[in-house]
Amino acid sequence: MPGERDLAMLLQNMKPEMHDGVFVFCSIPADKEVPAALRPVHLFREREGTTLVMRREEAESAGLPHQFASRLITLTVHSSLEAVGFLAAITGRLAQAGISVNAVSAYYHDHLFVPEHRADEALQLLQDMSKPNSTA
Numbered sequence: 001m002p003g004e005r006d007l008a009m010l011l012q013n014m015k016p017e018m019h020d021g022v023f024v025f026c027s028i029p030a031d032k033e034v035p036a037a038l039r040p041v042h043l044f045r046e047r048e049g050t051t052l053v054m055r056r057e058e059a060e061s062a063g064l065p066h067q068f069a070s071r072l073i074t075l076t077v078h079s080s081l082e083a084v085g086f087l088a089a090i091t092g093r094l095a096q097a098g099i100s101v102n103a104v105s106a107y108y109h110d111h112l113f114v115p116e117h118r119a120d121e122a123l124q125l126l127q128d129m130s131k132p133n134s135t136a
Contacts, residue, residue: 079108
C-alpha cells in the first residue's frame with residue numbers, strides 16, 4: 001500500500017500521538033559498535049559518530065552522555081516518502097511557536113522529537129493543524 005502524497009490529506013489525517021517517556025540523543029564514536037543491550041528507537045551513522053535516540057533512563061543506565069530531553073510524537077498517517085511539503089508545513093508551524101523539532105521519516109510515518117517542556121503545546125498545535133479549514 002503506497003503512502004499518501006496529497007498535502008491536504010496528510011495534514012487532515014496526520015493524527016499525532018505522543019509516546020510515553022522522555023527520549024534523548026546520544027553519540028558514540030563512529031568506529032564503536034552499538035552495544036547489543038541498547039534498544040534505540042533511532043540510529044544514524046555519521047562520520048563524526050553514531051547517533052542513538054533512546055529513552056533517557058536507558059541512556060543513563062548505560063552511562064551514555066546525552067542531550068535534548070524530548071518527547072516523541074508520531075504522525076500516524078501513512079505518508080509517502082515522496083510527499084512534498086508535509087514536514088515543511090509541520091516544522092514551519094512549530095517554528096512559528098518557537099518550538100524546536102528534530103524530525104525523522106521512517107517507512108510508514110514521520111516522527112517528531114520536541115522539547116519535553118513544550119511537548120503538550122506542540123501536540124495541541126499539530127492537532128489544530130489537522131482540523132478542517134485550519135490555516136496551516
